[in-house]
Amino acid sequence: MTATAKPVPTPARRDDTGNFVSRLISIVSSQEIILLFVLIALLASVGSANPRYVAERNFINIFNGNAYIAVAAIGMTMVIISRNIDISVGSLIGVLGTISGTLAINGSPIWVSWLVPILVGALVGAAIGFMVAYLRIPSIVVTLGLLSILKGGLITVTSGEWITDLPEGFFLAQMKTPAFSILGLSIPAIPSPIIIMFVLTLIAVLWMRYSQTGRAIYAVGGNAEAARLSGISEKRILMTVFILNGVFVGIAAVLWATQLSIIQSTVPPGLELQIITAAVVGGVSILGGVGTAFGAMIAAILLSAINSALVFIDISPYWFRAVVGILILVTVLADMLRRRRTAAASGD
Amino acid sequence: MAASSHPIEERQGSSPLTNILLRQEVILFLILILAVTLLALSSDKFLTVSNILNQGRLLTEIGLVALPMTFIIITGGIDLSVGSILGVCAIVLGYMWNPSGPFQLPLEAAIIVSLALGTLCGLVNGLIIVYIGVPPLITTLATLALYRGLAEGISQARSVRGYPEWFFQLGQGEVLGVPTQLWVLVFFVIVTAIILSRTVFGRSLYAIGNNELGARFSGIPTGLYKIIIYAFSGFMSGMAAWIFVSRVTTTRSDMGSGLELDAIAAVVLGGTSIFGGTGSIVGTVIGFVLIQLLKNGLSLAGVTTDGTIVVIGTVLILAILINNFIQRRTNAA
Amino acid sequence: MRKTLLVGLLLTTVLVLGFALAMPAAAQDRWDGADDLPVSPLECPAMDGEMAATDEPAAMEAPEYDGGQAVNAPDLAGQDIVLVDVPKLVGIGYFAATTLGEQQAAEELGNVTVTTDAPTEANIDDQIAVIDNYITQGVNGILFAANDPVAIAPVLRRALEAGIHVVGYDANSEPDAREWFVNQAEFNGIAKAMVDSMVAEIGDAGSFAIVTSTFTTPNQARWIAEMQAYQEKCYPGMTWLETVEAQEDNQLSFNQATTLLNKYGPDVDGLFAMTSVATPAAAEAVTQAGLCSVDSASAAAPSAEEAVAVVGLATPNAMKPYVNDSCVKSVVLWNPIDLGYAAVYVMRAVVDGEFGPGDTTVEAGRLGTLTVVNGSEVLLGPPFIYTAENINDFDF
The missing domain is CATH 3.40.50.2300 (Response regulator)
Known part of the structure; x- marks a missing residue:
């Protein structure tokens, strides 16, 4: 409880002995495992009460529904690990999604309308990073200000007109892999957001674990002073983190914009809270230095599963938010107790 | 990033604390004067007594919540659940009183229950933060959802209306020509300012924000103090709920949503460091007054709401930027 | 550890208090999302099924003017x-x-x-x-x-x-x-148009669910209450399944509608969408689930059992794709x-x-x-x- 952000166990510790599998397991530290169990338990219990909950269609929908949140949560994970926060992501997703749709209906090639939001996201990220790293404005202040600017600016520019008549082929998030069967096992069509979510998360987890820069993020978040002494440029790392966050937000925005035939060119309400919730429930310590993108992804899926389950098990929808709040508390409490026990066991 | 109990790396040089505080407030005050001058030039309706007093009515709820938020942020914490506590308190106030509801308490009793519930909600935040060691940001993120959920669950989306006439005095009436709730705000501003600057308790909050471990070793009951300020924050959200219901004459479960960001913006704009350790009530007051006057003045000058929030976002970033810049200059000198 | 218990105890107290408070309120026979104001369902349509929306504007006796008055308003007749x-x-x-x-x-x-x-x-x-x-x-x-x-x-x-x-x-x-x-348009008029449109598609014994913005939005709550009254009066054979909230957020509306489709499978015949945001999203959900009752006999067309009708309030531009695909037959709205x-x-x-x-x-x-x-x-x-x-x- 004295909590001088001492990461226990240090995720940045590299064990060279184990084989790839055991390493993979150690990447996935306990919070992720707990979440995975909770997710499986939820799927199993609600599924046994109502088999349609885990039927193929709903199962895929649970994974698909929050995929864009999971992608944005990868960036948020890095930001929070570096002891910062970004509360402008929801507004940014609205803005970038609108940019994407506007380009598409004005005749840009499809790939341009997918790529530009990601680049703009990176630019905005760079601007945030610059203000945080070089001008030393706390990230919560920068992004609180930016949230207002983006939200107000978007309405000023679009006056709330929806974007319709999007060209065929724009809808990245509606694309699916072909269904096929192999060895008598029929593999259903997987929507692209699920694949994008898994691939990006895997890349992020490996990069944060094994690349020098990736590990430096943990170092900066865990103990900036020590990181500085060991020759890591905190400023450069923060810039990298915010630019990457912008890229992930950009990808999330494209998924968000291409999911439906209409783009509602406003800021999705409360989206930033969902993304931050996914990251912290996924085990990213707000004290910095701890957490993985994998946990954030599981958490995003879990939130989606809960949302779906609440409809399935006939809990009055009036109670949905209370349940989400309890869920966050319970996972975090479990994590705190586990960490304290680990700390006690290692005689800390 | 608010790290509840983390020693701060970025301490400003060696200049005395009071010196910095003075400077920050002076800068802010100059910004406020500048803004008021510009706004007054762009609309002759702006700088009138009735308009300014009327703005007092509109900023009271944010102001009441921003005061304990200043305490909390000075200790390096944060409270995101204030808007939700306001919501649940408003709902419970109406629900307890509702003449066709299950409790049918006298309105006075319902108000007391509501304030007690607000305090309890804040107390729960504080206990989780202190005794279990969950960082304030996560704790209050969770209770943000939880308390709002309780408000929705209890109310079942029904609003309660038809309060007796006397109840509206607080939110709509005037005392000596000044909106009633402004007196309440002024009272709490004075009380909190004195507590923060003149008492051992207030001094201790800075110590906690600067170095919690150090503060504990020097004999400050850090846990107790933190619990007290979170409970106080809950109480003040309850007060804000009471005034809000009285002002708008109805209760709805979505009341106060988004209030937390407004309050935090006011506190941060007021020069309180989000890392803890520095800040003042005077700064916060200037902060929320500045935001309210900007909203009002820009509107009177013909800027629409969406344009206004762009300006406020920009001012927030610029004000902190200027502050940082001047401080670094001062420290270098 | 004792402290942890204490915290747990307090948290439980808050929760129990909350739920206990809510229990009496939960006992109500209105659909979720409906308000509790009095309802006045319109007459059922004539047997020939013609939809005469408001044929009798109930002008029995005009109620007194109950609005307010501007005090000492300047006389600006004809002026800017x-x-x-x-x-x-x-x-x-x-x-x-x-x-x-x-x-x-x-x-x-x-x-x-x-x-x-x-x-x-x-x-x-x-x-x-x-x-x-x-x-x-x-x-x-x-x-x-x-x-x-x-x-x-x-x-x-x-x-x-x-x-x-x-x-x-x-x-x-x-x-x-x-x-x-x-x-x-009067609340009961909208309710009648919505329910009649739904009946035209799924018959008077179908089951339906509702996607609304929030339960506190007054107009939506009014419409839902009137729809319930009208349905109970004119089509007692229909079944209301449930109401879900989806804010004014099209992504959430889409997810909620999809979840409803998945939950009820062939047991749901229609979706009512109560907002201009939810209606296109519900139509999208039905389209992406392949449950449109398309007239053309394409291979992928669902059987009549599975098809889901969408009736909702929406602006035309947002609904054109779905109406032109004949996935949505009727959209109710004033101009x-x-x-x-x-x-x-x-x-x-x-x-x-x-x-x-x-x-x-x-x-x-x-x-x-x-x-x-x-x-x-x-x-x-x-x-x-x-x-x-x-x-x-x-x-x-």
């Missing part, structure tokens, strides 16, 4: 006036359309200037602050669509006291806080452009002193003569039903 329009929020297509109608009316009249300004989220507190600022600024008239009928009342009364004319549209306030309210247009005309007539308490009709430009109902409401007309035949004629 400045109006402000404060809808629930800016940033959704629906209010962009009402704004367009207001501008059209202002242009036609030539002596009216109207600015639209509203919060970016449907938030009562922000809406009150916006109106407050315009009272100070000193406009001649305020048009509003209330986020909450009661909460907005005090500030509107202040406007009346300051000699500012106040006319509402889309979402009403307490009657005495404004002079007139332009009612787009929001006309609504904004009528509001400005009513305001002009009030300012000119041509329209006041006791009057039963008002002239509204291209819309002709509108009638007064319920004391102080101006009725725009029966709800309009967009179908594949006419939807392409509209562009908003």
